[in-house]
Amino acid sequence: MKFSIYPLSYRWILYxxxxxxxxxxxxxxxxxxxxxxxxxxxxxxGDFWPxxxxxxxxxxxxxxQPLFLRWLFNSIFIAVCVTVLNLLFNSMAGYALARLQFxxxxxxxLLILAVLAVPAQVTLIPTFLILKSFGWLNSYQGMIIPGMIxxxxxxxxxxxxxxxxxxxxxxxxxxxxxTLQIFWYIVLPLAKPAIAAQAVFIFxxxxxxxxxxxxxxxxPEMFTLPxxxxxxxxxxxxxxxxxxxxxxxxxxxxxxxxxxxNRYFIQSVTFTGGKG
Amino acid sequence: xxxxxxxxxxxxxxxxLFAIFLSFQKVQLLGGIEYEFVSFRxxxxxxxxxxxxxxxxxxxxYVAIVVPAQTILALILAATLNAGxxxxxxxxxxxxxxxxxxxxxxxxxxxxxxxxxxxxxQALAWIGLPTYNWLSxxxxxxxxxxIMNIWSTAPFFMVIYLAALQDIPRSLxxxxxxxGANGWQQFRYITLPQLRPVTFFVVAMxxxxxxxxxxxxxxxxxxxxxxNNATLTVVLLIYQYVFRDLQLGxxxxxxxxxxxxxxxxxxxxxxxxxxxxx
Amino acid sequence: MIYRCLQFFALLIASCLCIVSCQILTPSxxxxxxxxxxxxxxxxxxxxxxxxxPAEQRLFQKVLTTFEATHPHIRVKLETVAxxxxxxxxxxxxxxxxxxxxxxxxxxAPFLMSNQVLxxxxxxxxxxxxxxxxxxxxxxxxxxxxxxxxxxxxCSSLALFYNKQAFAEAGIAQPPATWDELxxxxxxxxxxxxxxxxxxxxxxxxxxxxARLVYLMRAFGGVAIDPQGKAAFASAAALKGLxxxxxxxxxxxxxxxxxxxxxxxTEMFGQGKAAMVIEGNWAIPFLQETFPDLAFxxxxxxxxxDQPGTMVxxxxxxxxxxxxxxxxxxxxxxxxxxxxxxxxxxxxxxxxPSRQSVAxxxxxxxxxxxxxxxxxxxxxxxxxxxxxxxxxxxxFNNQFISAILAEQPLxxxxxxxxxxxxxxxxxxxx
Numbered sequence: 001m002k003f004s005i006y007p008l009s010y011r012w013i014l015y016x017x018x019x020x021x022x023x024x025x026x027x028x029x030x031x032x033x034x035x036x037x038x039x040x041x042x043x044x045x046g047d048f049w050p051x052x053x054x055x056x057x058x059x060x061x062x063x064x065q066p067l068f069l070r071w072l073f074n075s076i077f078i079a080v081c082v083t084v085l086n087l088l089f090n091s092m093a094g095y096a097l098a099r100l101q102f103x104x105x106x107x108x109x110l111l112i113l114a115v116l117a118v119p120a121q122v123t124l125i126p127t128f129l130i131l132k133s134f135g136w137l138n139s140y141q142g143m144i145i146p147g148m149i150x151x152x153x154x155x156x157x158x159x160x161x162x163x164x165x166x167x168x169x170x171x172x173x174x175x176x177x178x179t180l181q182i183f184w185y186i187v188l189p190l191a192k193p194a195i196a197a198q199a200v201f202i203f204x205x206x207x208x209x210x211x212x213x214x215x216x217x218x219x220p221e222m223f224t225l226p227x228x229x230x231x232x233x234x235x236x237x238x239x240x241x242x243x244x245x246x247x248x249x250x251x252x253x254x255x256x257x258x259x260x261x262n263r264y265f266i267q268s269v270t271f272t273g274g275k276g
Numbered sequence: 277x278x279x280x281x282x283x284x285x286x287x288x289x290x291x292x293l294f295a296i297f298l299s300f301q302k303v304q305l306l307g308g309i310e311y312e313f314v315s316f317r318x319x320x321x322x323x324x325x326x327x328x329x330x331x332x333x334x335x336x337x338y339v340a341i342v343v344p345a346q347t348i349l350a351l352i353l354a355a356t357l358n359a360g361x362x363x364x365x366x367x368x369x370x371x372x373x374x375x376x377x378x379x380x381x382x383x384x385x386x387x388x389x390x391x392x393x394x395x396x397x398q399a400l401a402w403i404g405l406p407t408y409n410w411l412s413x414x415x416x417x418x419x420x421x422x423i424m425n426i427w428s429t430a431p432f433f434m435v436i437y438l439a440a441l442q443d444i445p446r447s448l449x450x451x452x453x454x455x456g457a458n459g460w461q462q463f464r465y466i467t468l469p470q471l472r473p474v475t476f477f478v479v480a481m482x483x484x485x486x487x488x489x490x491x492x493x494x495x496x497x498x499x500x501x502x503x504n505n506a507t508l509t510v511v512l513l514i515y516q517y518v519f520r521d522l523q524l525g526x527x528x529x530x531x532x533x534x535x536x537x538x539x540x541x542x543x544x545x546x547x548x549x550x551x552x553x554x
Numbered sequence: 555m556i557y558r559c560l561q562f563f564a565l566l567i568a569s570c571l572c573i574v575s576c577q578i579l580t581p582s583x584x585x586x587x588x589x590x591x592x593x594x595x596x597x598x599x600x601x602x603x604x605x606x607x608p609a610e611q612r613l614f615q616k617v618l619t620t621f622e623a624t625h626p627h628i629r630v631k632l633e634t635v636a637x638x639x640x641x642x643x644x645x646x647x648x649x650x651x652x653x654x655x656x657x658x659x660x661x662x663a664p665f666l667m668s669n670q671v672l673x674x675x676x677x678x679x680x681x682x683x684x685x686x687x688x689x690x691x692x693x694x695x696x697x698x699x700x701x702x703x704x705x706x707x708x709c710s711s712l713a714l715f716y717n718k719q720a721f722a723e724a725g726i727a728q729p730p731a732t733w734d735e736l737x738x739x740x741x742x743x744x745x746x747x748x749x750x751x752x753x754x755x756x757x758x759x760x761x762x763x764x765a766r767l768v769y770l771m772r773a774f775g776g777v778a779i780d781p782q783g784k785a786a787f788a789s790a791a792a793l794k795g796l797x798x799x800x801x802x803x804x805x806x807x808x809x810x811x812x813x814x815x816x817x818x819x820t821e822m823f824g825q826g827k828a829a830m831v832i833e834g835n836w837a838i839p840f841l842q843e844t845f846p847d848l849a850f851x852x853x854x855x856x857x858x859x860d861q862p863g864t865m866v867x868x869x870x871x872x873x874x875x876x877x878x879x880x881x882x883x884x885x886x887x888x889x890x891x892x893x894x895x896x897x898x899x900x901x902x903x904x905x906x907p908s909r910q911s912v913a914x915x916x917x918x919x920x921x922x923x924x925x926x927x928x929x930x931x932x933x934x935x936x937x938x939x940x941x942x943x944x945x946x947x948x949x950f951n952n953q954f955i956s957a958i959l960a961e962q963p964l965x966x967x968x969x970x971x972x973x974x975x976x977x978x979x980x981x982x983x984x
Contacts, residue, residue: 007503021353022370024427027395028385029373041844044821045537046393064608113480113542115288116536117493118295119488122527125305125645126291126298132649146287152481156436157478163443193439200435208378210637215645218600218633219651226378230636231605238817239607240384247381254376255369262368295573302984305648307670307875317902321981327974393815412812414956499944519641520944521665521982522648 026114036104043240057245061229067220071228078143078224079206085148086202087195093149094157095183099169109158115151122212128215138218147206153198158193161187196264203257207250225250283390299528306522318529328530331501331508332537334418335487338509339541340397342422343482343536344430350478351355354437355463368400372435374428386424387411411496414506421507422490429485433478440474476549487538490515510534598629598883602646602656604639608905610984613902620898621889628882647671647874654877655886658704660695660868664783667698673873674701678884683892687909692868704870705891708905710834711866711930712766714856715841718849720755720829729853733798736830736856740807744828755910756809759819759828760799762958764950766832769865769935770795773858778950783940785975788798788952788968796968798858800958808959824848834867835906835927854926866934868908906931942979949975 035043036057038050062068097108127146128137136142164187172182188195213224220228229246289446299318304310310541322328374382389395390410397407410420448466457465493507494515501516510530517527581923601618605611618630633653635642640662646652647666658666666672679685688706696704714736716729724743730736740757741893747754752948760766768778776792779785786792802808809828816822823831824845831837832855841848870885873880889895893912900907900916905929907913918924937944949971957967 014361018356018361018367022367025371025373025431028382028389029377031389031395032377032385039844041824044825044844045818046388046391046815060608064612097359104303110539111289113537113539115292116484117538117542118292118485118531119490119511119534121490121511121518122295122524125524125648126294126516127287128645128649129294130290131285132651135344137649137651144520149287149288155480156477159473160440160443162473163440165445177303190443193442196434197439201432204376210378210380214636214638215642218646218651219631220634221635227636231611231634240380240817242608243381243384247377251377251381255373258372258376259369262365306644306666309648317984325981326977387817391815392813409812412810412955413959414961498951500948500951502948502955503959504956505952508952516944516948517636519644521942521978522644523982526981 003036032244033248035240036248038241040239040241043244047243047275058249060242061245065228067223067228070221071223071225074140074222075207075225079203081140081144081149082206083202085144086150086153087199089149090153090198091157091188091191091195092183093154094159095161095187097154097158098161099166100179112151112155116155122254124211124215127212137216138222140222142216143213143224146212147209150202150205153202156198157191157194162190164190192264196261200261204254205246207254218269277494295524295528295531298525299532301525302327303375303522303524305524307463314525317535318526321526322529322533327501327505327508327513328510328533330505331510331513334506334508335489335510338489339483340421340488342425342486343479345422346426346430346433347475347478347482349426350433351475353430353434354441355467357434358438358441368435368438373429375431377428379428379491379493382424382428383492387496390420412503414504415501417454417503421489421496424492425486425489428452429482433482436474436478437471440471442468472549476546479549480547483541483545484538487511487534487541568962594980596627596629597879598631599655599879599882599886600631600633600653601886602633602635602643602653602758604657605634605636610902613899613904617890619900621886621895625885625889628885630886636863644867650876652874652876654874654883656874657707657870658696658870658872660706660870660936660938661943663695663704663872664698665792665943666872667696667701667703667950668941671875672703673875673880673883674703675705675873675884675887676702678888683888684909684911686891687911689908689910689931691866691931691934691936692908695868695938696870696872700795704872705887706868706870706908707870707891708896708900709866709908709931710836710906711934712769712832712834713822713852713856713926713930714854715831715833715837715850715852717823717826717829718851720826724938729851730856732860733856735857736808740802740830744807753806753809755826756807756814756828757830758799758802758808759822759831760803760808760810761819762799762803762810762951762954764892764939764947764954765867766865767796767799767939768937769855769863770798770858771859772935773798773863773975779940779946783942785946785949785972788965788972793859793964793968796954796964799855800964803958804960823850832864835924836904838923839903852923852926856930862930862933864930864934865937866931867937942975942982945978945982946975949978 031048034048034050037053037055039052039054039056042051063204097105097112131137131142131146134142136145160166168186170183172186177185209224210226210230213227217223217227230252277398287383300312300313300315302314302317304312345448353371357364361367391397392407392409394410396410400407408416409419410416440536444467448470449462452466453461488511489509490511493501493509493512497503497507497512497518501513511534514527514530514534517523603614606614615632616633622628622630627808632927639657640659643656652671689709692706692709693702696702696706703850714729720743721727721729721739724739724745725738726742730739736758743755743757744753745755746752757929764778771778771787771789771792774791774794776787776789776795778787778792799808803810809822811818811822814825814827816825816827819828819831819833820837820840822828823833824841826848841850854862857863871890873883873887877883890899891908893915894907896907896909896912897915899905900912906918906924907916913919913928919928950968953962953967953971953974956962957964
């Protein structure tokens, strides 16, 4: 039984509002999708639907770019590594901040906040110099290691764990489980929705990441998808047709990931009434 | 945890420490790196930089409008989608689309939509509202970016709220139902208080993200912050100093001023939302 | 405590595995960087540049392949920077990781030239390279204190593009030769065909961007920057020049792209929303491909004060001072800016050659569309703003738009922009 906060009679108004909002979110996306099937002149003319439907934009990107599959592989490989490492580290760190009573907890929290508050633009050149000194320019580890932990999601996981009923963990501790076991067997399964959300966000973040790779990846073979697809931009002329087709190619995988994890966001979690 | 802390230290803290060091230096970066200690001169320069104050004002206005709007929108969307309506999965995918699309692509799409003859003006005219030249009228340029950002960031926080709503023990609602609480009362007295830690996170992330607004104003203004400084933001200013003239020392000084403001605002809102300010 | 340690080691091992697997997967980048003496192994040069349309990318790759075929001891590795070219390049220069040879826009050249990161090229020049063949307006942007740091790969000047059909409709036989004629024609070409109170066609399309405007200031003796490199456009002369587009805009016979829902001057011209625009060579292939039905022609930019004037934009090849293969790098530059290489590249039609002899060989000086552009190169103002170009350009564009929208008087906007730019420059020089 799902709980409901709306009386049944208002439901139809709700559906209308949802539909209106869905249209608002969908139109820009549809517009880009339809543009990706138009020749450039039609995009400029600005009509919504294509008059001369063409696959030429996609053909140019796929067939004329021998490295397309390599870019796809690079992007997926990097995003998967980054996501797995992040899920592990962020969840543990967040749990530690929310539960463990170690000294300097307040310090760690402030540190995370400070890390988030400094904009990336100012740390880019120092990061570049550090990666260079490691010899990690133009490499996968240069992309993965700096991104393997993310202060935003440590913070997010902390906020989730704070709300968890402690009683379960206390019971488990009485049963003789150590902290790691409690974390692994009790806490993590309960945190599935938060972890699913985190997985989507981190994957998305790595997938869309542009600032770091554009600086540290030199060779076309090492490019990630956004870099490779961005080389269509002209100096004076913007080839919107290719840009739109490329951005569709680029958004699709993330959409798939989201659809896959989507079911975890609303899921009848196991500890219903766990506190009772 | 140790490798994580090591990673965090090496690639997150070290660049920041380096930037702190730079903020007290005059740096020559090209053709051999040279430093010259200038003590607080970079910070003294902050007070005399007119553009910084314009940027701070723009940014503050942006934060004050966007953060509450996107948080409330996200909460409404999440609560609605969680209320057992039909076809939840489809709605959730539809609503999430703007967040999946990268901000660069979205900004490009919006440059078309915000055109004088673009979709947005057509829609406004159809409802009978006044139309604007969203891209190049200083009066509305920042508002255009606000609308776009509220629309594209709210689904991100919606997902976080959706996940958080799952963690609220069902027993609380059952108990409330027995006590005869209606839907609104349950939302008001159970859901909202239970969401407080996550709301703290959502608002904090909103504050950080909006104070660091860059992509949209960069693309809309071609990097200049125009028209007439209407889209000049603090991070755009930092970017200009870092990459255009390589004045890393001064850029770092601005960055720390910004960081300080973000931390203070976040700590204030923590008093309001966070249950466990240990 | 034991589990903590176990946990730590497990993660450490996982991280190590991850790093190792990364190294295996990473292609060894340094194959070509061998000491010069290593005999027959070819040297790999890195060439840095930005992206372009697929057709241009193919053409450029073909030029490089031809180079490699004639210079078997050199391999060229193209490092395309996807976006923010100068930011990326500066970062890589700081980290000693920049390519051996790279593209450099004339606009950005003074900053790099004065920062000692470019190799002076004078010592490499030989008589058979025929430096005199280059237009002087294109070499000057890459010279500082008499030293040459770059060679222009190609260029484009601005010319007047006009819609032939619109001209015929308005009964105009000849393209305007002076700015006064241009404004009179623009008046006649501004039309509201369906009488709905909204213009369907404007006479002149303008871009309120300093990059397109410096020659207007110069027509009356104004300048964008003074010899010290400070902004100096808040002068009566510059004001007069800028008024040549501000006034028509405020009179409603000129229009900007966002006013008519376009993203560039070329687009609004192609759509017929502006009957005349002042654009560069890049517009020719774009218009021919995208608007095949459009009948258009070009003419030299109308004379102002009885003087010809236009802008010219050029991109040069420069050599990294840190390069460890300087003689090979020079061979590459010599080929790409030499008569053969340049003819191959500019023969594609997307840019004009910077050598007079190549322009003649390709018949661009007699081509009806391109000859006004080629003629303009000689008297054009090169696009360059000294060592702090961003401060000057951003301040100008920022304020000029609000002046053109009549939010503030032009005089005040220029003064504000100049003060802001010079404040920034002064702070940077401290």
